[in-house]
Amino acid sequence: MASDAPAAEVRPSHGRVRAVDVAAAAGVSISTVSLVVNDKWEGRVAPDTAARVRSEVLRLGYVVDESARRLATGDAGAIAVVSPAFTNPFYAQVALGAAAVLGDRYQVVFSVTEVGDGPAATMRGLWGMRLAGALVAAPSPDLLSLLPSELPVVLLDAPGADPAHLRVDLDVAGGSVQLGRHLLELGHRRVVYVDALPDSDTFRIRREALAAALTAGGAELVCEPRLVSAVDIGAAHAVASAVLHGPLLDGVTAVVGATDIHALAVLRVFAAAGRSVPGDVSVAGFDDQPLSAYVTPSLTTVALPATDLGVAAATALAEVLADRERPTAARRAGARRDPVTVLPVTLTVRDSTGPARC
Amino acid sequence: MASDAPAAEVRPSHGRVRAVDVAAAAGVSISTVSLVVNDKWEGRVAPDTAARVRSEVLRLGYVVDESARRLATGDAGAIAVVSPAFTNPFYAQVALGAAAVLGDRYQVVFSVTEVGDGPAATMRGLWGMRLAGALVAAPSPDLLSLLPSELPVVLLDAPGADPAHLRVDLDVAGGSVQLGRHLLELGHRRVVYVDALPDSDTFRIRREALAAALTAGGAELVCEPRLVSAVDIGAAHAVASAVLHGPLLDGVTAVVGATDIHALAVLRVFAAAGRSVPGDVSVAGFDDQPLSAYVTPSLTTVALPATDLGVAAATALAEVLADRERPTAARRAGARRDPVTVLPVTLTVRDSTGPARC
Numbered sequence: 001m002a003s004d005a006p007a008a009e010v011r012p013s014h015g016r017v018r019a020v021d022v023a024a025a026a027g028v029s030i031s032t033v034s035l036v037v038n039d040k041w042e043g044r045v046a047p048d049t050a051a052r053v054r055s056e057v058l059r060l061g062y063v064v065d066e067s068a069r070r071l072a073t074g075d076a077g078a079i080a081v082v083s084p085a086f087t088n089p090f091y092a093q094v095a096l097g098a099a100a101v102l103g104d105r106y107q108v109v110f111s112v113t114e115v116g117d118g119p120a121a122t123m124r125g126l127w128g129m130r131l132a133g134a135l136v137a138a139p140s141p142d143l144l145s146l147l148p149s150e151l152p153v154v155l156l157d158a159p160g161a162d163p164a165h166l167r168v169d170l171d172v173a174g175g176s177v178q179l180g181r182h183l184l185e186l187g188h189r190r191v192v193y194v195d196a197l198p199d200s201d202t203f204r205i206r207r208e209a210l211a212a213a214l215t216a217g218g219a220e221l222v223c224e225p226r227l228v229s230a231v232d233i234g235a236a237h238a239v240a241s242a243v244l245h246g247p248l249l250d251g252v253t254a255v256v257g258a259t260d261i262h263a264l265a266v267l268r269v270f271a272a273a274g275r276s277v278p279g280d281v282s283v284a285g286f287d288d289q290p291l292s293a294y295v296t297p298s299l300t301t302v303a304l305p306a307t308d309l310g311v312a313a314a315t316a317l318a319e320v321l322a323d324r325e326r327p328t329a330a331r332r333a334g335a336r337r338d339p340v341t342v343l344p345v346t347l348t349v350r351d352s353t354g355p356a357r358c
Numbered sequence: 359m360a361s362d363a364p365a366a367e368v369r370p371s372h373g374r375v376r377a378v379d380v381a382a383a384a385g386v387s388i389s390t391v392s393l394v395v396n397d398k399w400e401g402r403v404a405p406d407t408a409a410r411v412r413s414e415v416l417r418l419g420y421v422v423d424e425s426a427r428r429l430a431t432g433d434a435g436a437i438a439v440v441s442p443a444f445t446n447p448f449y450a451q452v453a454l455g456a457a458a459v460l461g462d463r464y465q466v467v468f469s470v471t472e473v474g475d476g477p478a479a480t481m482r483g484l485w486g487m488r489l490a491g492a493l494v495a496a497p498s499p500d501l502l503s504l505l506p507s508e509l510p511v512v513l514l515d516a517p518g519a520d521p522a523h524l525r526v527d528l529d530v531a532g533g534s535v536q537l538g539r540h541l542l543e544l545g546h547r548r549v550v551y552v553d554a555l556p557d558s559d560t561f562r563i564r565r566e567a568l569a570a571a572l573t574a575g576g577a578e579l580v581c582e583p584r585l586v587s588a589v590d591i592g593a594a595h596a597v598a599s600a601v602l603h604g605p606l607l608d609g610v611t612a613v614v615g616a617t618d619i620h621a622l623a624v625l626r627v628f629a630a631a632g633r634s635v636p637g638d639v640s641v642a643g644f645d646d647q648p649l650s651a652y653v654t655p656s657l658t659t660v661a662l663p664a665t666d667l668g669v670a671a672a673t674a675l676a677e678v679l680a681d682r683e684r685p686t687a688a689r690r691a692g693a694r695r696d697p698v699t700v701l702p703v704t705l706t707v708r709d710s711t712g713p714a715r716c
Contacts, residue, residue, distance in 0.1 A: 058503050078436075080467065086454065087648070092445045099470040109438065109467035112457040145416055233648050264652060271654035290445070290591045294622060295653055296629035 017062045025056040037062075077132035079106045079317065081310075084138050084198055085231040086112055088261065090287045090306050091137060094156065097310025098135055102318060106132055133321055135313050138200045152324065154317045156309055160201030166320065168313045168341045172202055172286070173209035175302035175345035179284055180213025182300070182347055183254055187356035188282065189219040190251040194240055194266060195228040196258035203258050206286055206302075210256060222252060229262070236265035244269045253281060253356040260285040260292045260301055267295065267352065278354030288348055297351035305343055312341055375420045383414040395420075435490035437464045437675065439668075442496050442556055443589040444470055446619065448645045448664050449495060452514065455668025456493055460676060464490055491679055493671050496558045510682065512675045514667055518559030524678065526671040526699045530560055530644070531567035533660035533703035537642055538571025540658070540705055541612055545714035546640065547577040548609040552598055552624060553586040554616035561616050564644055564660075568614060580610060587620070594623035602627045611639060611714040618643040618650045618659055625653065625710065636712030646706055655709035663701055670699055 019033045026033070028049060035041040036053040045053075056062070079102050083091035091110070099108040133152035136143070144161055147153055155167035183191055191214060196203045211221035227243055229235040236257070244255065244266060257263035263285030270277050277283050277297050285292065288303035377391045384391070386407060393399040394411040403411075414420070437460050441449035449468070457466040491510035494501070502519055505511055513525035541549055549572060554561045569579035585601055587593040594615070602613065602624060615621035621643030628635050635641050635655050643650065646661035 054500070058500070078467075081470070086468075087447060087450045089445060089447060092450070095470045096444065103470070108470040109436075110444075110470055112439070112453045112461070112466040112468055142412075142416075233652050237652055264649065268652040268654060291622065291649060294591050294595055294626040296626060 017060045019062070022053065022056045022060055022062045025060060026053045028053060033057075077106060079108050079314075080111050080131055080134045081108065082111045082134055082136045082139075084140070084200065086110070088231050088259070088287075089289050089291070090259070090304065093290070093306035094135075094137060094310040094313075097307035098314040099310075100307075101311055101314035105318075108314075133317050135310070135317060138202050140198055140200055152317060152320045154313045154320070156313045157202045157304075158200075159205055163339055166316055166339050168309060168316060168343065170202070170304050170309060170343050171345045172206050172302070172304070175286065175304070175347060176206050176209035177213045178345075178347035179256065179300075179302050180210050180217065180219075182349060182353065183256075183282070183284075184214065184217035184219055186254075186282065186353060188254040189356065190222055190249070191219065191254045191256055192222045192244070192249065192252050193227070194236065194255065194257045194262045195223075195226070196262060197228055197230045206258055221256075222249060231259050231261050233261050233265055236262045237268060240265045241269045241272075245273050248281065254353070255281065255283050257283070257285040260287040260289045260299060263299055263301065263352075264292070264295060267297070267299070277352050280357055282353040282356070284353055293350065300350045300353040301348055303346050303348040305345070308343055312343060316341065375418045377420070380411065380414045380418055380420045383418060384411045386411060391415075435464060437466050437672075438469050438489055438492045439466065440469045440492055440494045440497075440501075442498070442558065444468070446589050446617070446645075447647050447649070448617070448662065451648070451664035452493075452495060452668040452671075455665035456672040457668075458665075459669055459672035463676075466672075491675050493668070493675060496560050498556055498558055510675060510678045512671045512678070514671045515560045515662075516558075517563055521697055524674055524697050526667060526674060526701065528560070528662050528667060528701050529703045530564050530660070530662070533644065533662070533705060534564050534567035535571045536703075536705035537614065537658075537660050538568050538575065538577075540707060540711065541614075541640070541642075542572065542575035542577055544612075544640065544711060546612040547714065548580055548607070549577065549612045549614055550580045550602070550607065550610050551585070552594065552613065552615045552620045553581075553584070554620060555586055555588045564616055579614075580607060589617050589619050591619050591623055594620045595626060598623045599627045599630075603631050606639065612711070613639065613641050615641070615643040618645040618647045618657060621657055621659065621710075622650070622653060625655070625657070635710050638715055640711040640714070642711055651708065658708045658711040659706055661704050661706040663703070666701055670701060674699065 019030050023030045023033045032045055032049065033053055035045055036050050037057060041050045079098065081091070081095045081098055083094070085091065095108060095110045102108050131151065135154050135156055136147070136158070137156040139155060139158055139161070144165070153165065155161050155165050157170050157172070158165070158167050159169050159172070161167060193207060193210070195207055207221070207223070211223070214221050225243060227239050229239040240262070255266050257266055263283050266283050267277060270281060270283070275281055282300075284300040284302075286302040286304060288301045292299040292301055377388050380391045381388045384407075390403055390407065391411055393403055394408050395415060399408045437456065439449070439453045439456055441452070443449065453466060453468045460466050489509065493512050493514055494505070494516070495514040497513060497516055497519070502523070511523065513519050513523050515528050515530070516523070516525050517527050517530070519525060551565055551568070553565055565579070565581070569581070572579050583601060585597050587597040598620070613624050615624055621641050624641050625635060628639060628641070633639055640658075642658040642660075644660040644662060646659045650657040650659055
């Protein structure tokens with residue numbers, strides 16, 4: 001396949017348009033051409049000058065010489081973001097945060113894996129590319145055991161992982177406690193939980209910490225019958241409607257979803273059943289997806305800082321990668337960095353929670 | 359960076375655990391081990407046998423030899439999915455469709471680009487990887503002009519592109535006509551449009567075909583004041599609330615968003631304003647995102663077949679890639695395939711549209 005790889009130069013070298021040709025045609029310096037073609041011109045080059053450069057780039061058919069560009073920018077391969085739920089918008093925000101840190105130097109890509117793809121399929125993905133490193137979110141134990149030891153990896157939201165791995169966690173337990181106290185203050189005493197698959201540590205901790213907080217306040221997290229689905233709106237809706245469409249279980253006044261997707265499915269079930277939220281029953285989730293503030297009623301949720309998570313994990317990975325470029329004796333990132341960073345998590349109260357109905 | 363690439367073998371070769379060792383320990387054939395570690399066992403290997411193999415894989419520390427595996431599976435690099443709006447869930451569905459076709463042989467990755475990233479930044483991404491090909495959705499003219507001529511590319515939903523490009527389009531014009539007729543039948547005569555950025559051909563055609571269909575029926579698509587935002591719920595909500603929160607423009611009984619994101623923002627504005635949908639005003643969008651069926655009211659939308667789009671484009675790309683492996687004289691995909699495939703599009707009527715209020 002080598003002959004089909006993207007060409008560094010797509011024109012014959014004798015006729016190749018160079019940056020200096022564009023610069024001459026546009027009446028600017030070569031560095032101005034470089035800023036414009038690399039999208040780094042804003043605040044540095046006047047908009048009309050940038051437009052003139054782009055126009056000459058198109059007219060002359062200038063294509064950046066990849067090997068020259070890579071030398072100049074130090075571009076060093078791809079960083080893969082691996083998540084257990086490719087279609088969960090939460091991870092898109094994480095990936096954008098990572099790209100904000102690493103995107104200038106590395107190409108950040110999001111591994112496309114089906115919900116339910118096994119760890120071996122995911123690993124096949126990691127190995128199929130010229131990878132400089134990976135950010136692996138909420139991994140299952142199987143996936144952790146398959147990570148190649150020489151690939152620089154930072155784990156995200158992986159509270160149960162071996163501390164030998166560099167990782168950035170979210171204080172999901174703290175968020176669960178905040179949500180539990182909020183529900184207790186509103187007078188809720190029996191709360192149904194809709195859980196998420198796969199059964200990763202982050203989901204286990206959300207459930208257990210919420211149950212503990214409610215129990216400490218004399219209330220109860222109802223886990224029987226056990227409601228659980230993949231992080232998929234259709235699957236979550238099917239599970240929720242089977243149990244929640246009819247009369248509520250005795251004394252239940254609130255429902256919490258392990259993700260906003262689950263909570264949004266519950267909102268839909270109650271709307272279809274003619275049950276008022278939060279008048280008849282309160283609903284809350286975890287994540288704070290972009291849409292969660294814009295549904296009606298807007299969703300109370302334990303806001304997990306997706307962008308910050310991507311930024312922090314990417315920053316840790318960048319340190320590891322920079323360290324690897326030093327002589328062995330001068331390496332230090334592993335020694336000086338605490339392997340685990342924990343980001344705070346904040347309950348965002350919106351319209352979907354209210355006083356428990358008497 | 360070569361020394362930091364993922365290792366094909368992470369153990370010293372003299373002590374390396376091989377598939378035959380796992381097979382012996384688990385009492386199965388080598389091909390059974392291969393099926394299990396490549397996640398291809400279901401329906402072929404008994405679940406308890408697969409569990410035993412996995413257990414031995416973990417116990418012995420078996421790691422698949424990447425070069426051997428690549429020889430066996432023909433894994434041939436990465437296919438990038440490039441979209442103008444990374445966080446739009448529509449494109450996640452497209453990528454999953456592409457992975458269903460190409461995922462066995464290629465690693466399918468989703469290029470992480472910010473809304474508003476320029477074409478040069480996107481191209482940097484394409485060149486930064488060992489790419490076998492790319493699927494490029496709704497490209498701007500600038501991006502099209504920068505595509506390297508030797509990279510196998512299939513365009514998606516790019517109706518205005520040069521027909522020299524292989525592409526799979528959606529009949530968005532046909533979908534717009536269906537939506538226009540639906541609104542006419544319900545008695546709507548003045549319809550406000552909330553448009554999307556960037557100003558790609560697919561968005562232009564949605565707007566123009568809807569306007570034409572309404573005009574043909576004696577109605578009007580109101581485009582002044584011009585409402586337009588990026589495909590981002592916060593941006594769409596800001597634009598929509600500025601104009602739609604107060605009294606509706608004279609005679610307006612319906613609002614159409616260029617994407618479901620825009621339509622969901624409009625639903626939110628009307629809910630906050632105490633306006634009933636569809637009692638007071640109807641709302642519709644384009645896409646049929648996973649959540650659009652589960653909001654209240656559920657959203658009438660021109661359903662664009664995201665998964666089918668990914669499947670069709672990936673199938674076309676697979677043909678091109680297979681053809682490139684043939685001797686030059688035997689190549690034929692370019693000759694035998696119509697360069698443009700158009701997928702049908704269907705209006706999905708849900709609860710957000712109803713009779714125009716008199």
